[in-house]
Amino acid sequence: MAYVVPFCVFFIYLCLVAGEYFYERQSLESEASTAQIKQLEKELFRMQHLVERAIHNQNLDSVAEEISLAATDFNIMVYILLDDTSLIRYANHVVWRDSRASQVIDGYSMALHRQVVDSGKPRIFANMDRLSIQAYYPVITEAPVSFGGKAELLYLEYDLSPAMAKVTDDLNLRFMRVWGLGALFVLGFMLVLHFMLIRPLRALAWQARGGENIPFHMDNTWVFSEIRVLKDYLHRSQQKLQRTQKQLRDNEQRWLFAVEGTRNGIWDWNIASGEVFLSDRWKEMIGYGPHELEGLYSTWESRLHPDDKGAVLSSLQAYLNGETEAFESVHRLRHKEGHYIWVLDRGMLVEWDEQGRPCRIIGTHADVSDDVRNQQALAHLANHDALTNLANRRSLMDALYEQQKHCRNSQQCAALFLIDLDNFKTINDTLGHHLGDRLLIQLAARFSGYFSANTLVARLGGDEFVILAKDLTQDRATAARRALALASEIRQLVARPFNISDKQLHVSASIGVCLFDDQDDIDAEELLKRADMAMFQAKEGGRDNCMIYNSEMEVKAHQNLLIQNELRYAIERQQLSLVYQPIVDAQGKLTGAEALLRWQHPQQGNISPADFIPVAEGSGLISEIGHWVILEVCRFIREQQARGIGVPKIAINLSARQFNQPEFVERLIALLKAQGIATDALELELTEYALLTNLCIMNTRIDLLRKAGISVAIDDFGTGYSSLSYLQNLPLSRLKIDASFVQKIGSGRSADAIVKAIIEMAHSLELKVVAEGVETAQQRAFLNQLGCDNFQGYLFSQPLPEVEFAALLRPPRRKLPYAAPGS
Ligand SMILES: Nc1nc2c(ncn2[C@@H]2O[C@@H]3COP(=O)(O)O[C@H]4[C@@H](O)[C@H](n5cnc6c(=O)[nH]c(N)nc65)O[C@@H]4COP(=O)(O)O[C@H]3[C@H]2O)c(=O)[nH]1
Numbered sequence: 047m048a049y050v051v052p053f054c055v056f057f058i059y060l061c062l063v064a065g066e067y068f069y070e071r072q073s074l075e076s077e078a079s080t081a082q083i084k085q086l087e088k089e090l091f092r093m094q095h096l097v098e099r100a101i102h103n104q105n106l107d108s109v110a111e112e113i114s115l116a117a118t119d120f121n122i123m124v125y126i127l128l129d130d131t132s133l134i135r136y137a138n139h140v141v142w143r144d145s146r147a148s149q150v151i152d153g154y155s156m157a158l159h160r161q162v163v164d165s166g167k168p169r170i171f172a173n174m175d176r177l178s179i180q181a182y183y184p185v186i187t188e189a190p191v192s193f194g195g196k197a198e199l200l201y202l203e204y205d206l207s208p209a210m211a212k213v214t215d216d217l218n219l220r221f222m223r224v225w226g227l228g229a230l231f232v233l234g235f236m237l238v239l240h241f242m243l244i245r246p247l248r249a250l251a252w253q254a255r256g257g258e259n260i261p262f263h264m265d266n267t268w269v270f271s272e273i274r275v276l277k278d279y280l281h282r283s284q285q286k287l288q289r290t291q292k293q294l295r296d297n298e299q300r301w302l303f304a305v306e307g308t309r310n311g312i313w314d315w316n317i318a319s320g321e322v323f324l325s326d327r328w329k330e331m332i333g334y335g336p337h338e339l340e341g342l343y344s345t346w347e348s349r350l351h352p353d354d355k356g357a358v359l360s361s362l363q364a365y366l367n368g369e370t371e372a373f374e375s376v377h378r379l380r381h382k383e384g385h386y387i388w389v390l391d392r393g394m395l396v397e398w399d400e401q402g403r404p405c406r407i408i409g410t411h412a413d414v415s416d417d418v419r420n421q422q423a424l425a426h427l428a429n430h431d432a433l434t435n436l437a438n439r440r441s442l443m444d445a446l447y448e449q450q451k452h453c454r455n456s457q458q459c460a461a462l463f464l465i466d467l468d469n470f471k472t473i474n475d476t477l478g479h480h481l482g483d484r485l486l487i488q489l490a491a492r493f494s495g496y497f498s499a500n501t502l503v504a505r506l507g508g509d510e511f512v513i514l515a516k517d518l519t520q521d522r523a524t525a526a527r528r529a530l531a532l533a534s535e536i537r538q539l540v541a542r543p544f545n546i547s548d549k550q551l552h553v554s555a556s557i558g559v560c561l562f563d564d565q566d567d568i569d570a571e572e573l574l575k576r577a578d579m580a581m582f583q584a585k586e587g588g589r590d591n592c593m594i595y596n597s598e599m600e601v602k603a604h605q606n607l608l609i610q611n612e613l614r615y616a617i618e619r620q621q622l623s624l625v626y627q628p629i630v631d632a633q634g635k636l637t638g639a640e641a642l643l644r645w646q647h648p649q650q651g652n653i654s655p656a657d658f659i660p661v662a663e664g665s666g667l668i669s670e671i672g673h674w675v676i677l678e679v680c681r682f683i684r685e686q687q688a689r690g691i692g693v694p695k696i697a698i699n700l701s702a703r704q705f706n707q708p709e710f711v712e713r714l715i716a717l718l719k720a721q722g723i724a725t726d727a728l729e730l731e732l733t734e735y736a737l738l739t740n741l742c743i744m745n746t747r748i749d750l751l752r753k754a755g756i757s758v759a760i761d762d763f764g765t766g767y768s769s770l771s772y773l774q775n776l777p778l779s780r781l782k783i784d785a786s787f788v789q790k791i792g793s794g795r796s797a798d799a800i801v802k803a804i805i806e807m808a809h810s811l812e813l814k815v816v817a818e819g820v821e822t823a824q825q826r827a828f829l830n831q832l833g834c835d836n837f838q839g840y841l842f843s844q845p846l847p848e849v850e851f852a853a854l855l856r857p858p859r860r861k862l863p864y865a866a867p868g869s
Pocket residue numbers: 627641642643654655656659672675698699700701731761762785818819820821838839840841845
């Protein structure tokens with residue numbers, strides 16, 4: 047292409063030269079012929095006079111001579127004199143004489159002859175076809191001549207070829223000089239153009255075509271400065287382009303890496319042609335290899351799940367119509383193996399045609415099957431308890447709300463049972479959460495297996511379960527009876543032993559029931575609160591119990607709250623004190639005492655430990671209080687010993703929570719050591735609930751205590767659900783028969799039999815027996831008869847304030863057959 051310009055220049059130059067040449071030749075030829083014509087005019091004018099004079103003189107020889115003379119000029123082809131009959135009278139070639147001119151002279155025109163003769167005006171003109179000048183010249187004379195007629199016309203034809211040839215030769219010579227030089231100049235100009243412009247341009251073009259990797263350079267230094275500027279610019283642009291391309295490649299790689307990293311598939315759909323690029327990962331997601339599946343829109347559409355298809359396509363159409371800002375859809379695509387996977391499909395328009403219609407859209411595919419499954423699982427979790435798969439609090443609340451609505455329409459009564467396992471925390475702490483969880487799972491399975499679909503079983507968390515019994519009946523009293531029966535069934539379900547990891551566990555539950563019908567205009571939370579209140583009362587009532595909510599419980603709950611608040615400050619305000627209840631042997635001799643807490647409230651007077659100990663246990667204050675009790679007993683023993691008074695073994699009540707504190711035993715031993723108290727000065731009383739955990743751990747702890755010299759007794763024996771196996775295995779020292787059994791002595795054979803069995807069993811296990819709550823001589827006698835080792839009760843002594851108990855210790859010690867009156 048670069049050569050077109052010089053070629054055109056050269057062509058134009060040639061056209062100009064040729065034009066100029068022909069124009070010049072024409073004008074030179076015209077000039078030459080005009081000059082010749084003038085000369086011939088003179089010659090003919092002279093000849094006319096000569097002829098006229100010769101005629102006048104009647105001597106035409108001079109004419110013949112002149113014509114012959116003229117014939118010596120080789121350029122005169124024809125020179126003739128014609129008479130009025132058009133016969134040639136004289137001619138430069140003798141052969142033509144007496145011939146008709148029109149017959150022998152080529153190109154002779156009789157018409158012109160006549161015209162010239164008639165007009166008397168000569169006609170001389172150049173005939174370029176014949177390359178000659180033809181002249182018709184009249185002879186004006188009336189005189190007849192010797193040849194018989196009248197001479198009337200001179201005709202001459204002059205050969206212009208030599209003149210024209212000369213003109214051409216001169217012209218050629220001139221053109222050779224002038225235009226040849228011009229051609230040389232043009233050629234030089236073209237060479238300059240070639241080397242300084244065209245060649246470097248071609249080189250640049252070639253380098254540009256060669257790709258971005260060949261740097262722009264110039265071999266010759268003689269180039270136009272503009273070319274150099276262009277080269278530098280191209281070079282810079284090339285470098286910039288290379289940098290940009292590198293960035294682009296880097297970005298593309300990063301993008302690919304990112305997309306690959308997220309394991310997303312890519313699609314690129316040409317809407318007009320229907321062609322779709324599907325990345326390898328896209329195909330892999332639905333089980334195909336890189337070379338499978340046609341890159342067509344129908345490949346995708348035909349794999350959409352029938353249930354999702356409508357929604358997906360309308361969402362896509364809405365985006366293509368510009369009705370939505372983005373295309374994003376989660377739907378199912380059929381896998382090669384026939385099943386469906388969930389994909390998150392996102393697309394973005396990237397090209398539009400001249401009319402603004404979308405023509406290209408690209409997008410990504412992410413396999414979200416796991417996410418969807420997770421979402422479904424999450425939705426399930428949102429309404430279900432993760433551990434037991436029972437309904438959770440949220441579901442329960444919804445069900446309660448629905449049930450309340452139903453009650454209003456049907457006037458039916460429903461019951462809400464709040465079930466809290468007794469001492470579950472102890473099980474958890476000692477056996478570990480893992481086994482505790484397994485117990486909860488087993489219990490949940492028992493509940494859901496037992497109750498019908500009309501009953502909702504839920505878990506609120508921890509060891510709290512809720513059962514919603516719907517449509518009990520319309521009569522509230524009947525509903526209450528049914529609720530109690532149901533509660534009894536629940537307790538039996540709970541009481542069945544749990545076999546967990548080769549251990550058999552026994553648990554009990556405290557149940558609070560809240561009945562409701564269309565009359566109760568309270569919200570679901572309040573219903574649950576009432577059931578909780580009833581459950582708390584059941585716990586207070588000695589566990590493994592069931593209570594139906596009544597409004598008095600509100601008062602009690604309020605009182606408990608008060609106790610809890612006041613108890614916090616009871617120690618620092620010195621409202622707590624200890625009393626000591628003597629324990630005697632069969633002979634009434636003091637063998638020990640039980641330290642019992644008293645709370646002297648400034649306003650409410652004496653508050654019974656039976657009232658505040660459960661509150662303290664529930665609020666966690668029991669640990670602090672328990673620690674205070676141990677310190678108090680130590681102080682008492684130390685003070686007595688300082689006075690030289692021997693103190694028998696003092697039994698201290700330990701709550702399960704306190705005993706199960708981590709490293710409680712080690713810290714107790716260290717404390718006694720620090721207090722300077724012999725370890726055998728104390729006995730720890732644990733209830734069956736406190737022992738109702740991992741036998742192995744209990745064994746280790748009690749063994750540790752025993753080895754340190756601290757004996758352990760079981761308190762309130764017979765009230766718990768513990769198996770007797772722990773009695774066999776634990777290194778216990780004493781067993782205290784619960785007062786409820788002692789007080790039934792004499793009331794029936796079975797009561798006596800129970801007491802007898804307990805004593806015999808304890809003795810067979812080499813455990814000493816203490817009978818609690820001995821109030822009558824009859825009870826004492828019966829127990830004595832059975833070989834009971836020790837006695838505690840009002841018959842011997844009420845719990846005594848410290849001073850009185852200290853007095854009792856001072857020698858000589860008297861026997862305590864009967865209670866000290868008034869204490
Ligand atoms: N009806 C009757 N009752 C008799 C008779 N003899 C003694 N009692 C009472 O029986 C309870 C015996 O204590 P417990 O079984 O360990 O039962 C105790 C014990 O479980 C708990 N408790 C008392 N002090 C403490 C303490 O310091 N720490 C802990 N953790 N619990 C304590 O409070 C419970 C109640 O204690 P108290 O009200 O002092 O009641 C005491 C005592 O006053 C009798 O002949 N007839």
